[in-house]
Amino acid sequence: MSWIDQFPGLSSLGSVERELLLANSSVMSVPKNTVVFGPGKTPDHLLLLLEGTVRVEQLSEKGREIVLYRVRAGESCVMTSACMLAFESYSAQGVTESEARAAAIPLKVFDQLVSESADFRHFVFTAFSTRIVELFHVIEDVAFQRIDIRLAAKILELAQGDELIRITHQQLGAELGTAREVISRQLSEFQRRAWIKQTRGAIQIVDSGGLQKLAGN
Known part of the structure; x- marks a missing residue:
């Protein structure tokens, strides 16, 4: 069993494609809080995450930031694959x-497999379409959802059943995707309640039920 088998979308690859990936890709370890890509950089490898989490975030010129999505074990970064397909530089950063x-697939091998392997193309574009749907939800929340509702939902999401x-x-x-001052005001209100x-x-x-009621859960 190789690292390829950690990705269900790659399980249908034939022996030739598997050998190409294993012979040309490398498995790398990355410390915590490392910037693995950033704005203006051009990707030369597609990283398939085997362990850990990478946070992908957009930074504004004024220093504001918003978390777009997270790449978890068993996933690829669609920001990277999109930039490689379009020959573009990154517009966000991954930390x-x-x-x-992660397994690092060189650009040359990525291009070859996208061109020659229907199964690999399906893996790339399925991940891409799934993430696009998630990003539309992020845009919808930022544009139309009240910040107190979003904050309550985010606290519950990050807690994952824990109290702290x-x-x-x-x-x-x-x-x-909002200012620290806005968060501070809302948290003070949550504490008052x-x-x-x-x-x-x-x-x-202290009271997850109150947060759940506000979040609509």
Whole structure:
């Protein structure tokens, strides 16, 4: 069993395509908080994540940021594949949120497989279309959803059943594409309602039911 088998979309590749990938790709380890790509850089490898998480975020000229999506184990980064297909540079950055391992497919091999392998093309474009749908949801939320509802939902999402989330107001602002001051005001209101308790660099959930009701869950 090779790293290829960690990706269901690649399981149907034939022996020739598998040998091409294994012979020309390398598995790399990346420390936590490493910028793996950034605006203006041109990709020369497609990274398929084996372990860890990569946060992909958009940065504005004024320093504002918004998290677009996360790449998790068993996924590829569609920002990279899109740039490789269009011969474009990155317009966003990717940062490892934990120590990560990834298989790096060189651009030349990527181009060859996209050209010659229907199964590989299906893998690339299925991932691309799925992520595009997710990004439309992000745009819809930012444009039309109230910030208090989005914040309640994000706190519950990040908590994953735990009561304590280690995150700053600035980081929450980046998650939701809004200013730190907006997050601070909303968190103060949540605390006034006894839904959360704020500590330095962390949020403790006191009443998840209140957050769930606001978030519509």
